[in-house]
Amino acid sequence: MxxxxxxxxxxxxxxxxxxxxxxxxxxxxxxxxxxxxxxxxxxxxxxxxxxxxxxxxxxxxxxxxxxxxxxxxxxxSETNPLQPKSVYEKAKTHIWGIYTLEYHDSVNTLTFGSYQRQMLLEKTPEELEARWAAMPNKIRAHKLKDLVKLGAESHYVYVALERLSRMCRDLELALETNQWAVTNNYSLADALLTAYFYRIECLGLSLLWERRYPKTTSWYSRVKARESFSTATAPWLDEEAVRKISKVGKETFLDHSKFIDFL
Ligand SMILES: N[C@@H](CCC(=O)N[C@@H](CS)C(=O)NCC(=O)O)C(=O)O
Structure with a gap:
């Protein structure tokens, strides 16, 4: 099981x-x-x-x-194999997989620099300290502390937008050769990337790709149209929370002159 x-x-x-x-x-x-x-x-x-x-x-x-x-x-299982067949394409898929660690860290930065920050600011200083103390990863705790203190002014935010912008550019380049991230078929790399794009969209920041990357924009509509996307999101998400994430995300990052290169 x-x-x-x-x-x-x-x-x-x-x-x-x-x-x-x-x-x-x-x-x-x-x-x-x-x-x-x-x-x-x-x-x-x-x-x-x-x-x-x-x-x-x-x-x-x-x-x-x-x-x-x-x-x-x-x-x-053999159902809908998601790994491409060739060794080279498997290697390319694995590289996307490794990069997701960076993408995760970056979307986590944007979420904690905006929506989560607002929630955490409602806590008392003692409650916040207890939260950082409970986190086993002290580097991550340091980052979150900085984001809660500084919001969009935290240097971590600029770095995150830069890395996510690179993710969009890399995908656009890959899509110049193939219909999907690694081959002409949907594969594991497409599945892995979808959730990061979705979180950026929830934060109200889809301009990150919509302004510059038409192939990526079309790719994102295609991954979202798959049944797996609604199965993985709809039953679990609280629409009210998603609306708040988007509102606070836009208020925090859009129209911020510092991020003009990205948004
Ligand atoms: N590299 C890990 C990252 C896992 C991770 O950071 N998960 C987040 C949710 S997306 C979490 O559990 N956060 C708990 C917290 O912030 O206290 C993975 O990809 O599984």
Whole structure:
């Protein structure tokens, strides 16, 4: 049996849910409420001491890291194989997979620099300190602390937009040769990338690609039109929360002269 420990609105969880849907695999949901801090509960820390989702439990075998989980899921069944056939194309897919670590860090920066920041600013200084102290990854805690303090003025925001803009440019270049990210068929790389584009769109920042990258704009409409996209998002997302994410994202980043190169 497959069970997924995941967050409703977590980018990496959406990514895994897309692959589960593409592969038509049955799975059991173990929802972790991240805003409530359930990732820090002793029972979850026993599953993932890093206090992050997603984690896949396959008959007691525990696998973390969303990209690795997606690769693992693909190899579980022959239904809709997502890995391209040639060794070179597999290598290209793996490179996209490695880059997702950077993309995740960047969308996380934008979310914490805007929407999450607003939520965290409602906490008392003591509650905030307790939150940073609970995070096992101290570098990440340092980044979040800076974002909550400075919002769009944090240098992390500029770096994140620069990296995500590079993601769009790299995809546009890839789409000059093929219809999809790696080949002329939808593959794992397309599935992996979708969730990051979706989060940027939720933040109201799709201008990042819409202004400059027509092939990427068309690619994004195509991945969103797939059934896997709605299966992975619609049942889990709170529309009211998505509206707020978009409102705060736009207010924070659009019309900010510092980001004119990107948006
Ligand atoms: N590299 C990891 C990143 C996982 C990650 O950071 N997950 C976020 C949600 S997308 C999380 O659990 N955050 C918990 C927190 O911020 O406390 C992966 O791709 O699985």
């Amino acid at each position: 497959l069970a997924l420990h995941h967050g409703a609105n977590s980018v990496c969880s959406i990514k895994v849910r897309i692959v589960l849907a593409e592969k038509n695999l049955d799975w059991e949901s173990r929802h972790i409420d991240l805003p409530k801090g359930e990732q820090f509960s002793p029972s979850y820390l026993a599953i993932n001491p890093r206090a992050i989702v997603p984690v896949l439990d396959h008959d007691g075998l525990i696998i973390n890291e969303s990209t690795v989980i997606c690769e693992y899921l693909d190899s579980l």
